[in-house]
Amino acid sequence: MQLDNLYQEIILDHYRSPHHAGLADPYDVEVHHVNPSCGDEVTLRVELDGDTVKGVTHSSVGCSISQAATSVMSDLVIGKPVSEGMATYEKFLELMQGRGNVEPDEEVLEDGVAFAGVAQFPARVKCALLGWSAWRDATAQALAANEGVKNA
Amino acid sequence: MQLDNLYQEIILDHYRSPHHAGLADPYDVEVHHVNPSCGDEVTLRVELDGDTVKGVTHSSVGCSISQAATSVMSDLVIGKPVSEGMATYEKFLELMQGRGNVEPDEEVLEDGVAFAGVAQFPARVKCALLGWSAWRDATAQALAANEGVKNA
Amino acid sequence: MTDARTTFSSPLDLQSVRADFPILSRELAGGFPLVYLDSANSSQKPRQVVQAIEDHYLKHNANVARAMHQLGAEATAAYEGGRDKVAAFIGAPSRDEIVFTKNASEALNLAAHTLGASLKPGDVVVVSEMEHHSNIVPWQLACERTGATLKWFGVTEDGRLDLSNIDELLTEQTKVVALTWVSNALGTINPISDIAAKAHAVGATVVVDASQAVPQFPVDVSTLGADLLAFTGHKVVGPTGIGVLWGRYDLLASLPPFLGGGEMIEIVRMTGSTYAAPPARFEAGTPPIAQAVGLGAAVDYLSGIGMDKIAAHEHAIVEYALEGLKTVPGLKILGPQDATDHGGAISFALDGVHPHDVSTVLDTRGIAVRAGHHCARPVHERFGMQSSTRASFYLYTTPEEIEALVDGLGFVRKYFKVD
């Protein structure tokens, strides 16, 4: 329960000036996700270019952890193939559920390694995952829509 | 928990040959009461003559206690003013809820004193009260109906 | 009963099992030891379950989900741990398929309300004549609300489901088939998978009342064929105040909410609300937290002993009891007469003595059985009876207790002078 493990400087930096904040046009899909137990909310837009994540923007109300995690997530997925973003999510999820026993992979997670300490605060894990769940949902919807267009 | 306190000979006699059993005509009101927790059922008819209980007949499925109690109840109320029957009920109820600490009044309860032992078997108290509850309900309805006639 | 007794064999070490249940060594009025033969009504609790509940209240108590402090995290882990254990116990593919309710009855009402939301006149709901009231009344109410029609399987003379008119009952109009797996009154074990396959062929949803099944034998919902399945904590050596509705996740996800309130919501605005995903969608308000902890300890306890062994023990006891009861003159057993597909409950009638009187006399000798219609009035009516006496067994039931029952029935006959 070391506070400084949780609130790494990187996290506080992202919290104070989140990357890709502010909803931008154009976009393919917008979703609104909520953490019902605490009330944190995020609105998130995704634009795909084929199977590549062209853009992610977001607007949210929430704590430092949820806001910073959404910011870091955006950095990690923008410009990458969807499949790579999803793989990064799996790595991040593994880290979050590891209760502090998982060694984070800095190659893959970049600034995301700063969230390693969150795993020791089970109540805050949901905060760190909110943005990711929004991105995964929006991306899945966008892929399905493209699929529809292709098949039409 | 002496069995013979519960199953007094008087009770078993009434059980084997219940008085006023078999639904008779004419009657003012018929009711059907149930003990939902065990399934005992009684159908009971009441005929009033002004404020006097002219007739009570019944038909029931149930255990020795409930059948015998209905039989004894009929004996106790037939030919008496309704108010006296209700007063007898209060005495009987007091005996049943007394957990064995109430001295039964043989003047009022007659064969009903045989149920004194039931009070020591809380689970069976409801059985002893089923017929009484049917009679009270039917009588109240019959009085209300007469009232209606008078006022009309 | 000397012959039968020599043949009794169970895989359980009954002495060590019974040592876990302090109540079983209670002495009752008149110095008689307790002979508890009412486990189908409610099972007794091992020390381990009560201890888990006590520990939770005294060391980890807090509200769940919404409390983010250390105690809240502990309480949440304990509550959700109960969900994990229950999911594993019944072979649920996902923990999110486990909804905690207050008892089996609420679980069945939840099913009837949420499936009922899409019923309309002309639709048919099929139950059976051997259901517990908790799997009849909710469907009667749902049919009243929606104009759908309630139909039911009858029961054969030997206490089995009458499947002779199954093709009339299961048609394109049939939307729901809700059946008990094991009858609490007759002990009959029903062929759920076969009926479920036929129900699915006509597009019906299959709801299984497993209140008497989950306590008695290994259950694997992933292969059963049910869509929804209900059971209750207090019959699986767990606490009162908790029940379980299992459901296929995609079905649960398609159902509307049932009770509204805290925890089951996504966003609440005065002008309208959106709802959380299952299982939270169906768990309005503060859930049965300590009870989930206790239920987790209960299924751990049963698993530790082994559900296959418990099933074998139940079978042996039922066989032994059927044999013993058949030696009592004037005793008529309701339902299946032998131990094939027979759960751990036997109802019977004794010529010339009303069931309540049977039970009271047995009770004065410390023997606890149930008398009445056992919340299954229709099946009693089917057999032209108003009530019966029921003896029911569990992992702690001994052959000596069966002998006490049989001896006790002899005493009942003497007392009421019917021999």
Next chain:
Amino acid sequence: MTDARTTFSSPLDLQSVRADFPILSRELAGGFPLVYLDSANSSQKPRQVVQAIEDHYLKHNANVARAMHQLGAEATAAYEGGRDKVAAFIGAPSRDEIVFTKNASEALNLAAHTLGASLKPGDVVVVSEMEHHSNIVPWQLACERTGATLKWFGVTEDGRLDLSNIDELLTEQTKVVALTWVSNALGTINPISDIAAKAHAVGATVVVDASQAVPQFPVDVSTLGADLLAFTGHKVVGPTGIGVLWGRYDLLASLPPFLGGGEMIEIVRMTGSTYAAPPARFEAGTPPIAQAVGLGAAVDYLSGIGMDKIAAHEHAIVEYALEGLKTVPGLKILGPQDATDHGGAISFALDGVHPHDVSTVLDTRGIAVRAGHHCARPVHERFGMQSSTRASFYLYTTPEEIEALVDGLGFVRKYFKVD
């Protein structure tokens, strides 16, 4: 805070009260003692309550009502004894006016379903903007089912019910007025009797959510003016898994059933059923037996201490806490700013630090508060906030714990560099 401290005075012997709650001497991570300031979320349990539950399971456990043997009689007496105690605790004229549910949320859903059965388009249901979700969503769902319209009292800037348009809200069309007595988010105590009188004048039924009231001060339903009233066991030092709906008997007797199943019936036939009188009519299935025993022990415990003393203590603590919190720079208190008509919960916002971060930092110092919308999102929206931090108190809360909170908030500000 030395000044305030000297003025703190409570009628309770806090040391002896706290000795009854073993969890209060727990040490948390980092060696910090537990400072539990989340009692509005769920209260802690005294040893006496846990002991009563343990005793019940290990010595008297059986099903109730339908079990007629000695254990069944003991369990029934214990369960119904819980009902007697609860009836006495809230001044109910009759024990039959007490319905046991699984929590307050179920009690409110029961009210919304059964009163809802007679709602129709054009009818109006009135709630308020400061309700807990459990007193909003059930009425939203009831209005959806029936076509009735939901309206609500607003909240004034200082966190009181806005009664300025009461004559528009309460008209001949108004069938139900459902209000919280004490707000779990703002702490506001509402003038229930006055509003109930006006609601009755237009013929509406008054439902009171007393979840935060019954724990905090003496309640007498015989004089309150409510028709139905709900509260929950786990907030009155009782167990989880039980709630209470009190209702005027003649009103309860006029309501249709809610959940169907065992115990709530009179006669079940396959072709239709009749229902028992209240309270049984509303208690489908095996009830929360051990929980009623625990709840009985809980209200006995509170009565033993004295609800008037507990109320005085809460008032003193709230006053002390309001004073202390006002010394924290950048801290904004939601709702009433002084202790007049203020229940034992205070929500606040701290400039520059999100409530979850406030609560996590406090938590690392052993201080348990709640962060979020506290299941009262609309009232947060009313104040333009997404969430807040809430500290809430009970009979075991000490002034030293309030000081720990105030000091902790100072640390939070330092940590996040907002001072």
